[in-house]
Amino acid sequence: MPAALQMTGSLNPRSGWEADRCSIAQTLEVLSTKSAFLILREAFYGTTRFDDFTRRVGLSPAVTAARLRELVRRGLLEREDYQVPGQRTRRGYRLTPRGADLFPALAALMQWGDRWLGEDGGPVMLRHHGCGQQVDVHLLCRGGHDLKLEELELAPSRTPAARRRQPRRR
Amino acid sequence: MPAALQMTGSLNPRSGWEADRCSIAQTLEVLSTKSAFLILREAFYGTTRFDDFTRRVGLSPAVTAARLRELVRRGLLEREDYQVPGQRTRRGYRLTPRGADLFPALAALMQWGDRWLGEDGGPVMLRHHGCGQQVDVHLLCRGGHDLKLEELELAPSRTPAARRRQPRRR
DNA sequence: CCGTATCCTGATAGATACTG
């Protein structure tokens, strides 16, 4: 029986911690749309140019432009205009560290799709370039344990007292 | 310079492997909308009842109903009607194994938000219930290495020859 | 409680034509 996470007392579903401040919701706000996910996927695949994003994700130029602008504004992609001598300048977009750090999320979505959709595990796989072995997403605690859902526990980051002492800025 | 994944030859961005068959795109098709993500988050948090989903995710009843129906149809949630003796029956929804297996993706989104949004790491954290240590998302290869983006390589799951020998079922 | 039914808004995004 696959259950939910364990919760420490002050976090039970009824008590008032505002779910809208949850990092998942905020992250989804940044990645508001499906096209944003797919643009990022393309960036991980090495795409840098406007036209390639448009064609390979299957978006209209207007949508591509809007997403790229948004992702640059949010700091996940950055402009990178380069010039091969003798040719005209090309514009490009590439992942920032902030954007690149989303890869585990994309990898987890891919892994889920490989496991539960389609019949035979998806068209591509992730490997360790060094040893050639397949790569999977894991949840590890800092004690070094590889965890299952049932072993996880959701806890408040700070005690209510600490939060009063150090209120949110702005 | 945070770059993209390494790719094996047959996967360069120009060659024709259909990106629409990519597991990320397919998974996003299932989780089409933001509310679906948030409903699942709530399910991991232990919410089971219609009204709690509605209130805690902040959706209209119509949207809640549509998402729950969809998630049940897709096999991520299942109905669970239960009855405390002497009370009327309650309806509920709970995660299936298929739904529960999405947790790493949610955890990765949460971790990204904790790192890159907000000032101080988000309102809640994930811990190992046994040892109390904080939990992080990792990419591990089956050789046991903990990997960074630069060490990853995207490869076709099967060779074209193998795909001909063993064509897609159904 | 657990939903369904309506109405209405804005955002997402497809198609297409055009410009530096």
Place this chain on the structure above:
DNA sequence: CAGTATCTATCAGGATACGG
């Protein structure tokens, strides 16, 4: 190439009222 400009269709989702 790398976009901008329209014009439209579709859909996500808020508000509200109502029924089992």
